[in-house]
Every structure is written in structure tokens, then in C-alpha cells.
């Protein structure tokens with residue numbers, strides 16, 4: 001179904017969605033399993049069997065609304081979820097032939113109400129308690145929606161001028177049309193979540209003191225790691241996040257003809273395929289891991305391969321070389337793991353004689369992001385990730401909760417949504433335990 | 446998520462929604478009906494009951510499905526009989542169900558022989574608390590051999606007589622369930638009306654022979670090497686059911702409970718348009734479970750909302766004025782096939798269909814070499830008589846349209 005053509009220069013390529021009769025046909029392949037295994041595969045708790053049944057029996061609006069109840073990011077997840085390792089991995093139909101295309105059907109469901117104003121779920125009686133959500137990515141938005149449904153007054157404080165987190169400032173537009181994230185953001189706003197862009201300097205403790213009853217930290221990972229290579233300060237060396245943010249915003253930075261990407265995760269893959277679309281003639285991707293060890297989704301790796309990205313797996317960077325202050329090349333060397341299974345640079349043993357050089361006009365580092373801020377009284381682990389109790393997402397500080405990449409260290413949209421929902425429940429339980437002050441009035445928002 | 450008001454009055458009884466479980470295995474016990482009500486069904490017809498002395502001797506297997514290409518159940522054939530459960534026990538369950546579920550409508554299906562028997566069972570069913578009674582004059586297998594079931598529904602005089610017995614004994618509304626295994630249902634339905642019944646349920650199953658086993662030469666379902674014609678149900682019979690429902694609703698003018706092949710809310714809406722006041726479902730429930738009512742309820746609700754209609758009652762019979770005799774159809778309205786080249790996938794199935802099943806009006810273009818349009822068929826408008834068959838074989842929705850011709854005035 002996907003129709004991507006690399007090198008075409010197109011930064012927006014649409015995946016075709018099912019026509020209604022095609023969706024019904026695909027849905028009618030569903031075995032409508034008792035105790036369906038697909039459902040256990042969804043972190044956000046989408047009832048796959050049920051929404052597929054709705055499509056099968058022509059209740060398209062019902063399908064759209066059911067999925068949105070469980071996961072406001074219907075359209076986003078229909079496009080970005082690695083469903084082959086989630087719901088679809090468990091599909092019984094695979095025993096007969098191929099699994100149901102749950103991703104495609106969810107995309108169809110999400111599109112049913114695209115461009116229209118999806119009706120809002122019921123909001124419980126308004127409550128006067130106020131919750132501040134830091135960050136408007138998938139985690140923050142999912143929590144904001146659930147908190148609104150429960151009647152709380154919600155302010156979403158977002159550092160950037162463009163809300164949406166990585167959905168609007170990370171994932172390349174050829175994988176996710178921006179309109180999805182925007183319409184799903186709009187839904188949260190219509191439900192009464194007060195999204196305030198440009199508010200990045202808030203501290204949870206201060207917010208609690210200034211009248212909020214609870215704070216959710218959903219700030220993601222926005223501090224790019226760099227390797228510290230010789231030549232890193234040359235012109236033409238970038239971190240992936242910067243390039244992707246510019247591209248997501250409609251920019252088309254010129255990276256030159258030859259681009260080297262360092263990293264083996266989804267961000268590296270996106271940087272590589274984005275570079276191709278920005279006009280690079282050759283893109284090399286160098287990573288520590290072997291093909292099978294790469295943390296990127298299989299489908300994304302395959303796409304990048306099909307588009308012609310050259311992989312240099314099980315290699316470690318040595319230096320970036322330059323001339324006149326500009327990047328001209330990249331040097332790496334092959335490695336083996338000293339101790340199997342521990343995929344970190346310190347465990348890499350260089351293999352003499354495997355040195356290689358690549359010409360490069362640009363080098364993009366995509367080796368991960370870390371937490372940008374620390375918060376008073378909120379415990380973190382050695383990497384700076386906020387420690388949260390898995391059931392309630394409560395942190396070490398009373399009244400402060402956390403969810404999404406800032407606790408997981410970088411996972412998926414759907415996991416951030418799932419944690420956001422759990423955090424909202426945790427907050428609800430916490431606020432109720434403080435004494436019920438459902439006022440019926442709120443402050444009128 | 447949302448609860449549209451789908452309630453409807455039928456034969457003086459208010460149903461929370463028009464979706465009712467038909468008399469069949471899904472309604473053979475209180476436990477099952479309760480699960481159906483919990484799932485959202487607006488009513489249920491308890492599987493047909495007989496008096497204690499009626500022997501119900503079941504065979505096995507008693508069901509088989511018609512597989513067609515990738516669908517393993519486009520139709521279901523059964524040689525099941527009426528309930529083999531003990532009458533007092535079921536009636537006890539009916540009373541208990543009625544206490545538990547006040548809103549949902551409980552209809553009890555029944556079958557008997559003599560006048561005394563019909564009147565006795567009517568009295569006892571009513572005492573148990575049934576909201577309505579449904580008399581099966583329609584089971585096409587097993588019972589007719591004993592002068593019951595469709596043996597009654599195929600005979601206008603017998604139908605009148607037995608309907609009258611029940612109506613005389615009943616204080617709740619009486620439905621008569623008729624068989625489609627007749628040449629014309631209308632004279633029989635007319636008799637039901639004259640006998641004073643509140644409404645008609647149609648259709649029961651169509652009598653059919655599902656197939657043969659090519660190794661053993663035994664018919665299907667194979668009961669130890671032999672079988673018998675049985676009752677055919679499911680999606681395959683919907684057009685026939687719609688025909689009977691519209692015949693009765695239009696020409697006899699009596700409330701109709703429509704049944705036969707309903708799976709989706711669209712099917713149900715069509716029954717309402719054809720004049721059904723409620724819609725019963727059997728095979729689809731057996732196949733997919735009680736939960737499919739969720740799709741019926743939501744789907745119909747969204748549809749009414751989208752059309753700006755208030756309740757299901759606004760649909761009942763709305764399609765009937767448009768069902769006319771063949772004679773009455775316009776001869777001035779002429780259409781011609783038109784193929785959308787952008788949608789066409791180039792299979793040429795329409796060419797084969799028109800060539801061997803029509804009027805040789807469709808062909809691949811002769812002069813398109815190198816244009817990329819080599820496999821986009823063209824329609825010769827002179828030859829096309831507008832029969833519409835090509836559209837039915839096209840795999841792409843909306844690719845072949847039947848466009849109205851400019852009138853040749």
C-alpha cells in the first residue's frame with residue numbers, strides 16, 4: 001500500500017488508505033477470535049477485534065470513535081505504530097495465511113472523520129482541581145485528554161512555539177502528514193485542554209506552589225547526545241533532531257551530495273531517508289549494531305535499504321575529516337563485541353585492518369537524546385530519566401507524575417499514549433485521595 | 446459511547462430498539478437470552494415451544510453451511526426442530542427473564558396441533574408473562590410431515606383457522622410467522638389479518654437441499670449417509686425475504702416483523718424501508734455472536750442522524766411507494782455504461798461479461814498502443830443497452846457507472 005519513491009525529492013508522500021469496500025474486505029478476513037490475541041498487543045488498549053468488526057459490518061463512524069476513545073492519536077498510530085511487533089504480531093490469522101492489516105484498518109478508521117470535527121466524548125462533572133502538563137507530545141496529550149474527560153482543568157505548557165512534540169517536530173512529514181497530529185491536537189483543545197506554547201521554563205515544584213494540584217512531566221528527550229569525535233565542530237556536522245525539526249517545519253536544508261548518518265535507531269533511519277529526499281545522491285549509515293541488533297523497526301530498515309541507503313553495520317566512528325573548516329569525509333572501523341549482547345561503545349573491540357573512509361559533505365549524528373532539564377525533588381536514574389512508578393506514573397515527589405520518553409528513555413508513540421493514560425489515572429486517584437472537591441463549577445473553561 | 450433513541454412501537458408494544466433475536470438456537474434458554482439482552486438486543490423470540498406430549502427427536506448433524514469462494518457461510522441450512530426443552534421449565538425461565546428485563550420485549554414462539562392444544566399453549570405462555578406470542582406456521586422440515594409448521598402456512602384456510610384460535614385465546618398481541626415456501630404469500634397474509642392477528646413475521650427459512658457429498662452420494666448435512674431438504678437462511682436469502690416483507694406490507698397492510706439474512710445495519714435499514722416494523726436476526730447471531738447488535742444500533746443511529754431523521758419509525762415503509770409493478774416502470778429512463786479510466790485497474794472482466802453475458806459493447810481500445818491506456822476498456826454506446834451487468838462484475842467500486850442517456854426527444 002505504501003508508495004514511497006526515494007530521490008523524488010518529495011517530502012510529503014501519502015500512504016494510500018483503503019477505499020471503504022477494500023476495508024470491509026480486509027476486515028472480513030478477521031476471524032473475530034474469542035479472547036483475541038491482537039488486543040493484548042496494544043499498549044494503549046485499543047480493542048482491535050471490536051473496531052475491525054465495526055468496519056466489517058459497515059459501522060465506520062463507530063470504528064473511528066471506538067479507536068479514538070482508547071487512543072486519541074488514531075491516525076498517527078495507524079501510520080507510525082510498529083504494529084508488526086504489536087497487535088499484528090499476535091494475529092491468529094497469520095496461522096492461516098497473513099495477519100490482518102490492523103495498521104491499515106486503523107488508518108482507515110482514523111480517516112473516516114478526518115477533516116470533520118470528531119464528536120467529543122462525554123466530560124464528567126467539571127472539577128475545580130488544576131493539572132499542569134509539561135509537554136504537548138503524545139504522552140502529554142493523551143494524559144490531557146483523559147484528565148479532561150475526568151473533569152479536571154488542564155493546562156498544557158509547551159516549550160516550543162509548535163505543539164505536538166516529535167509528531168510535529170521530529171517524525172519526517174513523508175511518514176506522517178502533519179495534518180494528523182494537528183487534527184488530533186485540535187481534538188484535545190476542543191475537549192478543553194488549554195495548550196499554551198512557548199512556556200518552557202516551568203518547574204513542577206513551582207507550579208505546585210502556584211496553585212496547580214498536580215503536575216505531569218511529559219517533556220520527552222530533547223538534549224541530543226554527541227560522540228565527541230575529532231572533527232565534530234566542522235561545518236556540515238549536525239545532530240539529527242535539528243535537521244528533522246527544520247524539515248518538519250517545511251524547510252529543505254541543503255546537505256550536499258554525500259551524507260553519512262551515525263546511529264542504528266529509528267531516528268538515524270529517518271535522518272538517512274530524509275537526506276535522500278533532500279537531494280543527497282549517496283547516504284551511508286554507520287552503526288555499532290549488526291542488522292539484527294539495530295533498534296530501528298524492521299519495516300523502517302527495509303524501507304531505507306530499498307531506497308538505497310548503504311549500511312555499515314558493526315562499525316564505530318573514528319573521526320570526521322575536514323578541509324577549510326568543512327566536512328569532507330568520515331572514518332570508521334569494524335568492531336566485534338567483547339561481551340556478547342551488551343550493545344554499547346565501551347564493549348566494542350576494534351578489528352584491525354577494517355578501517356574505512358567515506359567521502360561526505362555532511363555528517364548527521366543520531367545516537368540518541370537525553371533529558372534536557374532536572375526538576376527539584378524529582379528523582380532520576382543515572383541517565384537522567386525520571387523514575388516513575390509503573391502503575392500510576394508517580395515520581396518521587398508527591399503530586400508530580402511523569403510519562404513518555406522522559407521516563408522510558410525513548411520508545412514509541414503508542415507507549416507514550418499508554419503511559420499518558422496511566423498517568424491520568426494515577427493523577428485522578430491522587431487528587432481524589434486528597435479529598436474530593438468536585439465543585440461542578442470549575443473555573444468555567 | 447453514545448446512545449441514540451432507536452425505540453419503536455410495534456403492534457402496540459414499545460421496543461427499546463428494532464433489533465430482535467429470532468426464534469432459533471440463540472434463544473433456547475434464559476441464560477442465552479439474558480446475554481443477548483445484555484449485549485443490547487431490544488427483544489427476543491424464545492425458540493419455538495410445543496406442549497409436553499409433542500416428541501421432539503433431533504438428528505445430528507443438523508446444520509451445514511454453503512461455502513462460496515472465500516466465504517464459508519453465505520447461507521446456512523438446518524434440519525433442526527422446535528425446542529426439545531421441557532415446556533414448564535422454559536416457561537419458568539420466561540417468568541424470571543421478564544422480572545429481570547422489563548424494557549426488552551419477550552416474545553414466545555410456539556407450535557401446536559388441535560384447537561385445544563393451541564389454546565392451552567397460548568394460555569400457558571401468556572401466564573408466564575410473554576409480551577407477545579409468535580405462532581410458527583412455517584418450519585419447512587420435520588413438522589410439516591406431522592401437519593404442523595409450513596403445512597399450515599402454505600394453506601390459507603388452515604392458517605386462518607389456527608390464527609383465529611390463538612387470537613381468541615390471547616390477550617397479548619399475536620404474530621403469525623409465515624413461510625416463504627409458497628407461490629404468493631399475500632392471500633395467506635390476508636387471512637392472518639382477517640383472523641385478527643396483530644402482525645406477521647416473515648420469513649422463516651427457505652426449503653432447500655444444500656448439496657451432495659461426491660464421494661458418498663449422501664446429501665448434506667449427512668446424517669449417517671442420508672439427509673433431507675431443510676431450512677435455508679443467512680445472507681443468501683435476504684433478497685427473497687425483502688420481497689416477502691414488501692409484498693405483505695404493501696398489499697396486505699399489516700405490521701411485519703422482518704427476518705431473513707440480516708447482518709449489518711444497512712440490511713436492517715432496508716427491511717425497515719420495505720415495511721418491517723422490527724427486524725429479527727438468527728444466522729448472523731449464530732455466526733458472529735450477540736455482540737453484533739452493537740454495530741446494528743450504532744450504525745442505524747449514525748445513519749438516522751446523518752439523514753436528519755428522528756427514529757427508526759421514520760424509515761418504516763418509506764421505500765414501499767417506489768416498489769411498483771414491472772409494467773409501471775419508465776421506458777423513457779435509459780442508461781449507458783461509463784467506465785472511469787482513472788479508477789479502472791485494467792482486468793477486462795467487464796469485457797468478458799458484456800461479450801458473453803450481454804451485448805458485445807465493451808472492448809479494449811485498438812488504437813491505444815504506447816499511451817498507457819491499452820487496458821482501459823471503452824464502451825460502444827450504440828451497442829450498450831444499459832443492462833448494468835458490467836457494473837456488477839467490476840472489482841472497483843464506482844468505476845463503472847450507469848449514466849443516464851440524453852433523452853432522444
Ligand SMILES: Cc1cc2nc3c(=O)[nH]c(=O)nc-3n(C[C@H](O)[C@H](O)[C@H](O)COP(=O)(O)OP(=O)(O)OC[C@H]3O[C@@H](n4cnc5c(N)ncnc54)[C@H](O)[C@@H]3O)c2cc1C
Nearest residue numbers: 080135137138139159165166219220404405411412413416
Ligand atoms: C525521528 C523520529 C522518528 C520516530 N518514529 C517513530 C515511529 O515511527 N513510531 C513510533 O511509535 N515512535 C516513533 N518515534 C518515537 C516517538 O516519537 C516518541 O516515543 C514519542 O513522541 C514520545 O512522546 P513524548 O510525549 O514522551 O515526548 P515528545 O514527543 O518528545 O514531546 C515532548 C514535548 O515536550 C516539550 N518540552 C520539552 N521540555 C519541556 C519543558 N521543560 N516544558 C514544557 N515542554 C517541554 C517538547 O518541546 C515536546 O513538544 C520517533 C521519534 C523520532 C525522534
Ligand SMILES: Cc1cc2nc3c(=O)[nH]c(=O)nc-3n(C[C@H](O)[C@H](O)[C@H](O)COP(=O)(O)O)c2cc1C
Nearest residue numbers: 467468469493523648649678679705706726727728
Ligand atoms: C438452526 C435454526 C433453527 C431455527 N429454529 C426455528 C424455530 O424453532 N422457530 C422458528 O420460528 N424459526 C426458526 N428458525 C428460523 C429463524 O428464526 C429465521 O426465520 C431464519 O433463520 C431466517 O433468518 P436469518 O437469515 O437471520 O437466519 C431457525 C433457524 C435456524 C438457522
Ligand code: SF4
Nearest residue numbers: 030031033038091092
Ligand atoms: S487476532 Fe487477528 S484474526 Fe483474531 S480477532 Fe485479532 S485481528 Fe482478527
